[in-house]
Amino acid sequence: MASPATDGDLGRTLEYIRQGRDRFLDDLTGLCRLESVSAWGRSLRETAQAVAALLERAGVEVAIRETAGQPVVIGRARGRTDRTIVFYNHYDVQPPDPLEAWVSPPFQPVLRDGRLYGRGTADNKGNLTARIQAVEAWNRAGGGLPVSVAFVFEGEEETGSPNLGPVVQENADWLGRAEGVVWESGYRDADGRPTVSLGVKGICYIELRARGARSDLHSSQATLVPNPAWRLVWALATIKDGSERILIEGFSDAVREPSPADLELLQAIPDGAESMARNFGLPGLLGGLKGVAAHRRNFFAPTATICGLNSGYTGPGEKTVLPSEAMAKLDFRLVPDQDPEDIQAKVRAHLQRHGFGDIEVKVFAGERPARTDPSSPFVALVRSAMRETYGQEAIVYPTMTGSGPMPVFSDLGLPVAGLGVGHPGSAVHAPNENIVVEDYFLGIETVATLLARAGATP
Amino acid sequence: MASPATDGDLGRTLEYIRQGRDRFLDDLTGLCRLESVSAWGRSLRETAQAVAALLERAGVEVAIRETAGQPVVIGRARGRTDRTIVFYNHYDVQPPDPLEAWVSPPFQPVLRDGRLYGRGTADNKGNLTARIQAVEAWNRAGGGLPVSVAFVFEGEEETGSPNLGPVVQENADWLGRAEGVVWESGYRDADGRPTVSLGVKGICYIELRARGARSDLHSSQATLVPNPAWRLVWALATIKDGSERILIEGFSDAVREPSPADLELLQAIPDGAESMARNFGLPGLLGGLKGVAAHRRNFFAPTATICGLNSGYTGPGEKTVLPSEAMAKLDFRLVPDQDPEDIQAKVRAHLQRHGFGDIEVKVFAGERPARTDPSSPFVALVRSAMRETYGQEAIVYPTMTGSGPMPVFSDLGLPVAGLGVGHPGSAVHAPNENIVVEDYFLGIETVATLLARAGATP
Numbered sequence A, B: 001m002a003s004p005a006t007d008g009d010l011g012r013t014l015e016y017i018r019q020g021r022d023r024f025l026d027d028l029t030g031l032c033r034l035e036s037v038s039a040w041g042r043s044l045r046e047t048a049q050a051v052a053a054l055l056e057r058a059g060v061e062v063a064i065r066e067t068a069g070q071p072v073v074i075g076r077a078r079g080r081t082d083r084t085i086v087f088y089n090h091y092d093v094q095p096p097d098p099l100e101a102w103v104s105p106p107f108q109p110v111l112r113d114g115r116l117y118g119r120g121t122a123d124n125k126g127n128l129t130a131r132i133q134a135v136e137a138w139n140r141a142g143g144g145l146p147v148s149v150a151f152v153f154e155g156e157e158e159t160g161s162p163n164l165g166p167v168v169q170e171n172a173d174w175l176g177r178a179e180g181v182v183w184e185s186g187y188r189d190a191d192g193r194p195t196v197s198l199g200v201k202g203i204c205y206i207e208l209r210a211r212g213a214r215s216d217l218h219s220s221q222a223t224l225v226p227n228p229a230w231r232l233v234w235a236l237a238t239i240k241d242g243s244e245r246i247l248i249e250g251f252s253d254a255v256r257e258p259s260p261a262d263l264e265l266l267q268a269i270p271d272g273a274e275s276m277a278r279n280f281g282l283p284g285l286l287g288g289l290k291g292v293a294a295h296r297r298n299f300f301a302p303t304a305t306i307c308g309l310n311s312g313y314t315g316p317g318e319k320t321v322l323p324s325e326a327m328a329k330l331d332f333r334l335v336p337d338q339d340p341e342d343i344q345a346k347v348r349a350h351l352q353r354h355g356f357g358d359i360e361v362k363v364f365a366g367e368r369p370a371r372t373d374p375s376s377p378f379v380a381l382v383r384s385a386m387r388e389t390y391g392q393e394a395i396v397y398p399t400m401t402g403s404g405p406m407p408v409f410s411d412l413g414l415p416v417a418g419l420g421v422g423h424p425g426s427a428v429h430a431p432n433e434n435i436v437v438e439d440y441f442l443g444i445e446t447v448a449t450l451l452a453r454a455g456a457t458p
Helices: A008-018 A021-032 A044-057 A126-139 A164-170 A219-223 A226-239 A260-267 A275-277 A289-300 A340-353 A377-390 A437-458 B007-019 B021-032 B044-057 B121-141 B163-169 B219-223 B228-237 B260-267 B274-281 B291-300 B340-353 B375-391 B437-456
Strands: A061-065 A071-079 A083-092 A110-112 A116-117 A148-153 A181-182 A196-197 A204-209 A302-312 A323-336 A360-363 A396-399 A417-418 A435-436 B060-063 B072-079 B084-090 B110-112 B115-117 B147-155 B181-185 B195-197 B202-211 B303-312 B325-334 B360-363 B395-396 B416-418 B433-434
Touching: A008 A126, A008 A437, A021 A044, A021 A126, A021 A437, A044 A061, A044 A071, A044 A126, A044 B433, A061 B202, A071 A126, A071 A164, A083 A126, A083 B260, A116 A377, A116 A437, A126 A148, A164 B340, A181 A377, A196 A377, A204 A226, A204 A302, A204 A340, A219 B303, A226 A302, A226 A323, A226 B228, A226 B303, A260 A289, A260 B340, A275 A323, A302 B219, A302 B228, A323 A340, A323 B219, A323 B303, A340 A360, A377 A417, A377 A437, A396 A417, A435 A437, A437 B219, B007 B021, B007 B121, B007 B437, B021 B044, B021 B115, B021 B121, B021 B437, B044 B060, B044 B072, B044 B121, B060 B437, B072 B121, B072 B163, B084 B121, B084 B202, B084 B437, B115 B121, B115 B437, B121 B437, B147 B163, B147 B375, B195 B202, B202 B228, B202 B340, B219 B325, B228 B303, B228 B325, B325 B340, B340 B360, B375 B437, B433 B437
Parallel strands: A083 A148, A083 A181, A181 A417, A196 A396, B084 B147, B084 B181, B181 B416, B195 B395
Antiparallel strands: A061 A071, A071 A148, A110 A116, A116 A435, A196 A417, A204 A323, A204 A360, A302 A323, A302 B303, B060 B072, B072 B147, B110 B115, B115 B433, B195 B416, B202 B325, B202 B360, B303 B325
16 A cells, blocks of 8 residues: 655645646647537537547556447545545536527637636536546556546436436446545635535426317307316316416425535525525515525425426417417435436326326436535535645535436445536536636635545545 | 399399309409508508598499508498398408418419418408408399498407597497408308307406526526416416316306307207317317217316416427526417406406416406307398308307407397308418308308398398
């Protein structure tokens, strides 16, 4: 067993990072030029190969694992101990639409006012390269990695990670022995404080369709012909009531109550209710919530959301039509230990029970929730590295409110912590996506420090 | 006072009609070539002038009355008595969309299998020319009109008749003394029986709009940000319940119970419930209604119909969006003595009362209902003319289920009866609009006979 990394090793590593800033930024810029939109299915292999090349230059052994979809890039580098930190990231990005809203072209990254603009800078290429570059720094300047590292980079995160599970599963024997997983994303909050997130919500996405007569009819026939728009409205009104209670029988049965440790975290999270409401043009948040009450609902409550409604005539003016069908798209954001399979079955049973068995239910691929115990040693390790890098305590969110393939890892018993180089104005999934360049360098340093402290843990 | 028309006069009139069939059909074909789509606002003056020319050839004195919209053509011809029959028709037509669904071009009328195909053949140019041609026949062959006639032809029926009222009002002194009004439309039923309708339903058309955040958001924010699609669903669910009860306070207060004479009519109307359900691809009509119960609901019940719904993402697949607004279009079909102004005020009050005062209500121009007493002498006159022409008793509908500017006339105390040259497959407002040519000639004869019998009434 090699000798543990010293503060001197870390110092040289951080110095390498500071000296290498221009090239590191060039690496990221180069990667962001590749149009790896998974929804388009182009440039993804080329991007996987570019990522593999960055890993190899950092001294990481790489395997490109083919799947039914886009390849998964697996990297592995031995450190001074067998103790292993896993990095999960993705090299695919969201489509850049609407293009006309971009100030500079999405795939021609440019620096402007201390920010790097381009699709993927925040989600997720900036985090991906920052992780690799920290490892490169240790290998080139720090005398070798303090701990072993593994990289799992997929190319289909933005399309629901349909092929990630089996790849992680077949590597479960060694991945499952890791200390924890550094998750793909994170950001500084509105006050510039670093944040770390300890979970994801699950999601169940469905489409409901009510059908009536075989074609649209003149609305004068509404006396005798059933209207699927009304049936859909009545069915929806049985799903959630005006006080935001979800009425699906058994929907909340599996909801795990927040632990005292979870609730403790909420005390330290600043109250953003007023500024959030202002930004959205609202008089206030739902139910007038703010402070800890708002946080509690935001992190621990599942949701039932109408994402889309369509029926009959929706153009300008009046058309007296009795629609032949009506459609609603809904998503349910789930918390531990809800399961999308169970939820969709409960939605079906609920509709049946309430006399809406005729309404068709189409279910899209769901994702499960995941949560890491805030008192896990891995979380303490991540927090200490962030404290050291940013000079202040990180805000710890018990979970992200979005979804992702985290259960693929947490099912192995691994703690997972999300951190990264974004900020509240990063415009993730939106035009003019960007990161603050200074945050990018701090992101590399955070990972370098994390590796040092992981190596120092007895 | 001239001597009343004799059966011989009528015989010569009908013979003139039979001899003139080819030219009468050419008149109609020519008129249907004019693209008088009121929604487009083109060709309407040209069509009004063509109509005026047909009236003048029939021996009718014509005035073209300008309005803020399209001109109203007023015709007047003295008969052997001052007793007057009024004909209301319109020279405008619906748009022909979707064009690709027409077998032959909508404005190039053609004969196929005993039918004349073209926009306006059934609604309403066929009825308009048939009325004029009956008058022409009396003037040319019958020794002069048995009674006086008046024509009120507007060019904006398909856009809600916004300018008809004042024109009728300014002629109220003489129009109001008429025996009754022959309304613009009517048809033979599925079994070939002639029908006459004694009213129209009213209509109140509104658009509801709920608003949330100033832009669409990621659906993970649904814990704290109100969703206008839910608000709209909840608001709609307070308007009508699953048993088709309209829940707006006071909505039915003004509904006039059907009279014994009204209900008597229903007994003679054939039960079309099964074939109607089959045509629409439904297991049955609403509530399993059929026979007299279905007729009662169809003619005497007001409706609340969702004509359109729109919110958020409505394309293929999944998009996790929290919509910023949601829209519903609704129409209310009204029966005497409901009033669209009163109904829209009640909808507003209802929304307010149920906590949905934030939902915006946009009201489109409404139309009032109208009903003629089935025992009116004018109805007896019309029925006898139909009996004579078709060799069978006409089916009498207490009302049409659609709307129209009938109150403009019935407000003058005039009985109104709708009859015409359509049939159940006429595809009114739809592609391949058509009439059966034989029905067209019978339509002319019906009016000619009606004028004779009106002149013979003591």
